[in-house]
Amino acid sequence: MAKVPFTAGRVAGFKCPPDKKQAFLWDATSPGLGLRATPNGAPAYVFQGAYQDKYIRVTIGSPAVWSIPQAQAKARELARLIDEGTDPRTPKRDALAAAKAQEQERVAQVAQAARESLTVGAVWPLYLENGKPKRRDAWKPRYRADLEAMAAPGGEPKKRGQGITRPGPLYPLLALPLAAINEDALKSWHDREAIAGKHQAARALMMFRGFLRWCAGRPEYRGLTDRDAGKAAAIVENLPSTTRRTDALEAAQVPGWWAGVEQLNNRTASAYLRALLLTGARREELAALTWANVDFQWRKLTIADKVDSTRTIPLTPYLAQLLATLPRVGPFVFASTGKAGRITDARASHAQALQHAGIEHLTFHGLRRSFSLLGEASGAPAGAIAQVMGHKPSATAEGYRPRSVDALRPFLAQIEAHILALAGVQFVPQAEPGKLKVVTA
Incomplete structure (x- = not known):
């Protein structure tokens, strides 16, 4: 290989012939130092030497960055490495690997910091969109609405009364990083919320447990989630007792309750409350009943169902x-002038009826329970009562046997007649629809 002393002019003027893939110019002053050029690429200083009986080549850098003396000094350094028995490619390879590892570590740290700063509020909408309850395909509309209300920021005008709404119990948790949700954080939150309402705080906690289970089941959030944070003994031992409610109308209370409901000025609420007792339906199921699902010709009702999508009775x-x-006046049977277009809260009307009857306490679910108990007292089979109420099929005293609507009809009529008899209502079944003829004793 021809060698010439490197000068600034020779280095700057060196070009690769267009008919060659690469060309070299070698320095006569520093053994192994060369300048490599390609037809289209920028030239670069290189070092070439024999290591373990093989020629190896190491790129030093661009003449625009390295001066000739600097390149010569680097060539002598690489020659010394070979003389010491070291592969001159190793330091550069190690430096590149270290730089790459350092960059990867930096990226990982940035990603981890971003993950650790991920807030509950950023994940909560994804939970509402993609989460689902146990053994079901999707949220029921009412439960979805409750989830949203629990995390609402508040500040909206109250629908009833003066002032604005307070934030939902879960709202304070939305600002916390998901990784910061641990036993201590949840206990501190629950203790504060329990001051405003311990039962509401307990329900919010149960909902948040579902959120933590969902996060723990997803790879992208699993490492940030303490699934059992809401089950810590320090929290659970302070939860209010979950005593099962047993409120229901006694047979002797039916006349007073019925009379109180009949005397309500709100005729829609009056009909709605009586329909709850006569069907055993859940309050939301019946409130959402539409005229399209009332079949007067074939005497059937199709209502929304908690277990299945609908049931027909x-x-x-x-x-x-x-x-x-x-x-x-609209699509709903129990219509209202409110935003929903249907009855949404009949508690005030029910309270008036209870006060008239001298009954201290009876929930809407107590009316559903009353239907079941009064149905048993009428002699209707337990399986028929369960089917009308939309209970999940289970083993009953008679063994659960699904019945057709026509097969259920005599039993539900039997229950209705029993309730009307207790209420002291004399009813003429032959009257035309719209011409209700009853005589209250």
Whole structure:
């Protein structure tokens, strides 16, 4: 290989012939130092030497960055490494690997910091969109609405009364990093919320446990989630007792309750409360009943169901007459002028009826429980009562046997007749719909 002393002019003027893939210019002053050029690429200083009986080449750098003396000094340094028995490619390779590892570590740290700063509020909407309860495909609309209300920021005008709404119990947790949700954080939050309402705080905690289970089940959040944080003894031992409610109408209370409901000025609420007792339906199921799902011809009701999407039950004679008296001012049977277009809260009306009857306490679910108990007292089979109420099929005293609507009809009519008899209502089943004829004793 021809060698020439490197000068600034020779280095700057060196070009690769267009008919060659690469060309070299070697320095006569520093053994192993060369300048490599390609037709299209920028030239670069290189070092070439024999290591373990093989020629190796190491790129030093661009002449725009390295001066000739610097390149010569680097070539002598690489020659010394070979003389010491070291592969001159190793330091550069190690430096590149170290730089790459350092960059990867930096990226990982940035990613970890971003993950650790991920807030509950950033993940909560994804939970509402993609989460689901146990053994179900999707949220029920009412539970989804409760989840949203629990995390609402508040500050909205109250629908009833003066002032604005307070934040939902879960709202303070939304600002916390998901990785910071541990036993101490949840206990501190729960203790504060329990001051405003211990039962509401307990329900919020149960909902948040579901959120933690969902996060723990997803790879992207699993490392940030303490799934058992809400089950810590320090929290659980302070939860209010979950005593099962047993409120229901006694047979002797039916006349007073019925009379109190009949005397309500709100006729829609009056019909709604009586329909709850006569069908055993859940309050939201019946409130959402539409005229399209009332079949007066074949005497059937199709209502939303908690277990299945809908269930169809017989439309009994008195209930048919009662519904026919309601005005048709929209799609809902129990219509309202409110935003929902249907009855949403009949607690005030029910409280008036209870006060009239001298009954201290009875929940809407107590009416559902009353239907079951009064149904048993009427002699209706337990399986028929369960099917009308929409209970999940289970082993009952008679063994659960699904019945057709027509097969259920005599049993539901039997229950209705028993309740009307207790209420002292004399009913004429043959009256035309819309012309309710009852005589209250």
